[in-house]
Amino acid sequence: MAQYNLRMPELPEIEVLKRSLEPQLVGRRFGTVRVRDPRLREPVDARRLRRHCRDREILGLRRRSKYLLVDLEGGYTLVVHLGMSGRLTLAPAETPAEAHEHLSFGVIERDRRYRRRKLRFRDPRRFGLVLSLQTRSLDGDRHFAHLGVEPLGERFSGRLLARAAEGRRVAVKSFLMDARQVVGVGNIYACEALFRSGIHPFRAAGRISRKRWDRLGDAIVDVLGDAIRQGGTTLNDFADGDGNVGYFQVALDVYGREAEPCTLCSRPIRREILANRSTFYCPGCQR
DNA sequence: CGTAGACCCTGCGCGC
């Protein structure tokens, strides 16, 4: 069967990236901002980016949905989305740019004796996004205004999803992947969470019982949490310039396993297209 | 408003 290149940056990858970059960046300053190719999902505004980032101290890192946020001195926020193929790495300043390295930010150490590094953004498919905000608040920005609840936040629950799904005829998998409901549940983890909770991905969102919504909510938290924990245990040093670091995958029960036996009942896993996305499920275990 | 589908992009695996 087809081998899938399971290297999509989903929410757990961004969370692990955030945690690993945090101790490397906080307390340093950005130096030179280099824009080699501004053609991302939206054109990069290099002058604005420089104005907001250059010489500013890095105060902290946050994550909202799959966006990585870098809080800067003066109230500015650097926003990075990795899209499908984006990579953010911290590498020595003298390392030459790889293909598709569209941006880099010089990182100035507190102690000037330390070797200078660059935060490098690579993205072959250019579905990613890099921009900066003049404020710490995301509320007024169009990229964030419509976003739903964080699946790993305190407000999230299956009950919340159940209420939002009342009367909805859309397939539950499409509902899960709709960022207006809950953010950060991509194709892979939507498939896995539905398998773990025994729910058929094509079932109408409004036709799922409260009890099963509770199970699904728990499954989402579990599958994302498992991935983050696994990522945390396999972390290496981002400073070594290895672009692969921080990307990982939990053991997958259904995704990419078409025609292979179900891990529970041994029936062959099915693959069907839903909303232009490959959808993997077990016809025996998921109803 | 809800829903379905197109589109952006490049790399890679596969079939011929």
Next chain:
DNA sequence: TGCGCGCAGGGTCTAC
């Protein structure tokens, strides 16, 4: 060995 095709998918936009 080489070439062309199909697929991967997050987010946004449009059409109905």
